[in-house]
Amino acid sequence: MKEWETLGENAPKEKFFKVPIDHFRDLHDPNPKYEMRYLISDKYYNSSYGPILFYAGNEGAIPVFWNNSGFITETLAKEMGALVVFAEHRYYGKSMPFGKSSFNKDNLTYLTVPQAMRDYVDLLNELKDNQPELKERATVVVGGSYGGMLAAWMRMKYPQHFQVALSSSAPILYFRGTTLPYAYQDFASKIYYKTGGMECAKAIKFGFFEMTNMVYDSSMYDTIA
Numbered sequence: 712m713k714e715w716e717t718l719g720e721n722a723p724k725e726k727f728f729k730v731p732i733d734h735f736r737d738l739h740d741p742n743p744k745y746e747m748r749y750l751i752s753d754k755y756y757n758s759s760y761g762p763i764l765f766y767a768g769n770e771g772a773i774p775v776f777w778n779n780s781g782f783i784t785e786t787l788a789k790e791m792g793a794l795v796v797f798a799e800h801r802y803y804g805k806s807m808p809f810g811k812s813s814f815n816k817d818n819l820t821y822l823t824v825p826q827a828m829r830d831y832v833d834l835l836n837e838l839k840d841n842q843p844e845l846k847e848r849a850t851v852v853v854g855g856s857y858g859g860m861l862a863a864w865m866r867m868k869y870p871q872h873f874q875v876a877l878s879s880s881a882p883i884l885y886f887r888g889t890t891l892p893y894a895y896q897d898f899a900s901k902i903y904y905k906t907g908g909m910e911c912a913k914a915i916k917f918g919f920f921e922m923t924n925m926v927y928d929s930s931m932y933d934t935i936a
Contacts, residue, residue, distance in 0.1 A: 723750035723777060723784075723797070728837055732808045732821050734829035745808040747830055750777055750797040751838075752784065757792030763838070763850040764788060765873070766797040767831060767865065769858035772804030773797050776858070783853055794845070796838065798831050800858075828865050832872055855879040 727746040736742050750773055755761075764783055768776060777784060777797050788795050799806040802822045807813040831852075839845045852873040854862035859881025866876035884890055891897075903912040925931040 723752040723795070725750055727805075728834050730830045730833045734826055734833075745801075745806070747801065747834065748773060748799040748805045749834060750774065750799075752788070752795045754795075755788040755792055756794040758844055759792075760848075761792035761794055762848045763835070763845060764791070764793040764795045765831070765835060765850050765852045766795075767852055767854035767858045767861040768798050768800040768803070769854060769856060769861065770800065770803060773799035773806075774804070791851075793851075794838075796834070798834055801827055801830055824861070824864070828861060828868065831861075831865065832869055835872055849874040851875040851877060853877040853879075854881070856881065859883075 725748065727748055729744040730747050731742045731744050733742060764787060766773075766776060766780065766783060780797075784795055787793065801808055802813055802819075808821055809815070809818045812818060835850060850873050852862045852865050852875070854860070854877075856879075859878035860883050862873075862876045863878040863881055863883050866873045882895070885895065900912060900916075903915055925934075
């Protein structure tokens with residue numbers, strides 16, 4: 712059973728593409744490849760003008776992100792007449808560079824952002840080679856959270872491949888020493904104050920305080936909804 716079988720006519724096609732395990736190996740060294748999974752749908756694709764909507768897969772099996780991204784797969788795809796591609800991140804889902812031994816310590820060397828970004832560039836190039844009309848079309852790279860970070864970084868590093876980036880909830884500068892450690896919490900709290908008022912913000916703050924205290928009182932665990 713496919714992970715997206717319940718989507719019926721909206722179901723994408725599951726495909727695989729071979730990419731190098733190490734994109735930065737010396738050209739004279741042997742460079743084995745692995746099969747990266749991706750999902751593709753031409754349900755709304757207009758071959759006369761449609762762009763590519765390219766989802767930068769993040770930390771999880773790619774069907775999970777497809778199933779939760781109707782804004783991309785339906786709303787934007789239909790409005791833009793776009794070809795939709797969801798690329799699976801290496802070391803997740805079925806995209807295992809070393810099969811069952813992918814998570815052995817020595818094999819994790821290749822689980823990096825630059826390697827994943829090059830996977831996506833290679834896939835995009837392959838798609839354009841197979842469908843010549845795509846060579847002149849814009850590619851909109853999209854993603855959320857870590858995937859949104861990838862989208863933004865790919866737009867920065869590979870602007871010749873990705874012409875637009877839609878980065879949702881993408882903390883591209885949220886690293887130790889770069890921003891304040893509680894910046895996210897401060898920003899979220901301001902939203903609670905703005906949309907729900909002081910009482911709402913206080914209730915949320917008190918709720919977290921209560922949950923923190925429950926760590927020290929196991930008799931309270933059952934009261935957590």
